[in-house]
Amino acid sequence: MTAWFNRNLERNNLRKYSERHLLPQRTKGGNWGNFFRKLSITNWFILINILFFILIALLISLNIFTEEKIFSFFALRAISLFDGALWTLLTSMFSHRWLPDLFFNIISLFFVGNLLEKIIGRKKYFWFYICAGLFAGLFYAVLSFYFGRNEIGAKIFVDPELYSLGASGAIFGIAGLLAVLTPLMKVYLVAGPIIALVIQSVIGSVFPNSSINSISNLIITIYIFISIFSLFSFNPTLRKISLPLGMPFWIMPLVAIVPLIIIGLFVPLPIGNTAHLGGLIAGAVYGVYLKNKYRKKTDYIRNYFRGG
DSSP states (O other), X not given: OHHHHHHHHHHHHHHHHIIIIIOGGGSTTHHHHHHHHHSOHHHHHHHHHHXXXXXXXXXXXXXXXXXXXXXXXXXXXXXXXXXXXXXXXXXXXXXXXXXXXXXXXXXXXXXXXXXXXXXXXXXXXXXXXXXXXXXXXXXXXXXXXXXXXXXXXHHXXXXXXXXXXXXXXXXXXXXXXXXXXXXXXXXXXXXXXXXXXXXXXXXXXXXXTSXXXXXXXXXXXXXXXXXXXXXXXXXXXXXXXXXXXXXXXXXXXXXXHHHHHHHHTTSOOSOOXXXXXXXXXXXXXXXXXXXXHSHHHHHHHHHHTOOO
């Protein structure tokens, strides 16, 4: 009886192992199931961002709810957060209103997110991304609520009545962590779309109700899409359309934040600089923690990704 039991137990175990590892096409969910299981955490985050964008666009286009109602549920607003809308810290991380903003964020996330995920592992990466995004949103909301109520404060910290959407706070968290772990790795800041957004804001301020504003918005939106797709070109000349600026990773987040804060004092920009700063702080703090706890590993990572 014992021999029979052991033989059948072995057979069952072998069958389970074969179905799991040797015959993936027969596992539950088939090829689609295997596809979703193989997605990186970063690519899951990208997929969620896309789904949220489609959902918000559908809700707005179908006029089921007013835009105000939709944004009050998905977007982060400092005054609403302090009234109890705590869930918006999370939903705003995955929500976007404009397609160029979504494209720019998911492409940035694809490159830096997948790199960081391979360095620190899926589990650490998942929780870090969520925590960095939450901290970035909270940092933004607190500064907006307490310091954004006057004219100068609103330019720096954003009016607490305004809504905020986007994954960039969490993405800057990734950038802050990589700036600590791989400070000498050479990266490229895609300056073209950022400069285009500044120009768009300047034109919108100078010609708020003019057809010039509409035309410039169209031209700038087309340029942003072209510059983003040029990054995937094998032609170095085409890639220059996006104005890539090479620099060591440790300086990249500062270059991406400080000039925009200064420009924002004179021109209203659709960019949450304080959320970016909050994400950067979260990433830098976690990076210092990892360096102190795993000194040999982080030293190896630093040297491995040293710029040439």
